[in-house]
Amino acid sequence: MSNPVVAEALRGGRVESAHRGSGAVVDADGAVVLAFGDIERPVYPRSAVKALQALPLIESGAADRLALSPKEIALACASHSGESEHVATARAMLAKAGRDENVLECGAHWPLSEQASRAMARAGGTPSALHNNCSGKHAGFVCLACSEGIDPKSYVAPDHSVQCEVASAVAGVTGAQLSEETRGVDGCSIPTYAIPLRALALGFARFGTGQGLERGRAGAAARIRAAVAAHPAIVAGAGRFDTEVMTLLKARAFTKTGAEGVFCAALPQAGLGIAVKVDDGGARAAQAAMAALIVRFGGFEEDVRAPLAPLVAPRLMNWNGIETGVLRPAGPLALRGGV
């Protein structure tokens, strides 16, 4: 059975492309408030669980021992655009661990932001591992290891103590079994474990509320949420979905994109967690779906819903700025009488 269409791109009033997907909205007790498509099949959450992967950095006391700032904690959860602030913050984290970029094992790539990438080229620069969108997460791993007196070398390997602690936190919060069988290699070389959307949504309901988590872990989750809410430009970058949503909603929503059309979120006030996977990996559809779910379940007033509308149903423009169509939620997420 195929998953339903969750978003469609229109051109000239005609559906040009359509994206199928699945998703779950779950409360901290595990009750499923909404489900569409297959929410039991394990999917790789990729970068959407960076905030859960950052829990050991806080819980272990490493962040306190190294006096990491809220901005640095936010960067540990980021898929950043490689802007100068992101790069400087990653460098500062590593310095607190007594290290530099040579310790990073994420690989180098040009900044995700085309603007940042061109600015670097204009200045005659070339990218290092600090510009990798995952450099903050990796700097967090290095801080965790160094603070515990563990050699960070090969910290990306599944059997390194850092990855064992990280996997244990993700398994604990989501309730999912993480095994070699469900393991793949992520874009930045760390393991990524496939987890059903139902478990991911439950994990984010717990992460957003603290319910169902041990006291220390609940406190760590709250501290990460506060750090990200205070620095929404750090977790993504200028013009990006997560930055725009959290700049608007602040602590009322935590959202995190992942590669291949995965999106996770917590709505702390509503007590809900959300997990979405677009079958084909399309980020545009995952964003529209997530925006639609935030609007439907966030319980927000009109003053917040209105500025979210362009994220729910973005107008599609061509190179001359002419509107050629629209991307809109569809099927189980179709809009009913406006955003």
Add this chain to the structure above:
Amino acid sequence: MSNPVVAEALRGGRVESAHRGSGAVVDADGAVVLAFGDIERPVYPRSAVKALQALPLIESGAADRLALSPKEIALACASHSGESEHVATARAMLAKAGRDENVLECGAHWPLSEQASRAMARAGGTPSALHNNCSGKHAGFVCLACSEGIDPKSYVAPDHSVQCEVASAVAGVTGAQLSEETRGVDGCSIPTYAIPLRALALGFARFGTGQGLERGRAGAAARIRAAVAAHPAIVAGAGRFDTEVMTLLKARAFTKTGAEGVFCAALPQAGLGIAVKVDDGGARAAQAAMAALIVRFGGFEEDVRAPLAPLVAPRLMNWNGIETGVLRPAGPLALRGGV
């Protein structure tokens, strides 16, 4: 009824993402050799029909009157990467029409090629309409108008004589009805008319063989194919699918990508035309599907099939050059015992 899965991306041996789509392989008499999914629904062919849109430039005698070179004719069919050779060729075409880039109505964007884009930034440049991937097609439109003594102003409008000639050629070759009802605005502001895949595939079978076309049009098609075969780096750019395939196969295949997962091709020796649309617009899936169809229907020897294999089932690498998985044709296009 949903279209079948035509390509899937694997990570750690598990299907991470899957793309559905439809496609047709048709001979010049209209016989359907292979069909999967819905091939009757009209889809916007976007840039995949640039070669058909270039027919009036040749048929009208404009290309001869302005002494356009084969390289310039190839650029009229291109979705180019904005490399310096592409830009210089577009400029030269306009000069032959007594014009410059100010006449272009496609809009400006940074070169599609990240390398070309960064090289431009490094040199302190900013893009003009010449860097738009469609600038060659637009330069061809300007040449057509000017050569016929027609004011090129508003040449992108559906009722400008240039677009009427272009639509008439596309309708004639494909046999499809093009009307206001099936019209959308393309990324470069010209009209794009939705056409069923069956008709697109028939059109490319005719374009590739000349069968079923009037003598003058058949000659124009042959001239365009020869121009592109002689300049495969002009129609796309370094490392891109169309350039790689035609560098390898030369006149034995004509392939052209379009936005939103559309792909058209002609296999002149086999007498076949191919048209593919990936539901979600995913280019990676359209490429793998097209590569699989070329291998299956091209009748090529092993010496050609082997170098095509990385296009049929590209390995997916991460930022450290570690192989994380593979993208492979699936369902009706699944490989049977190797490429």
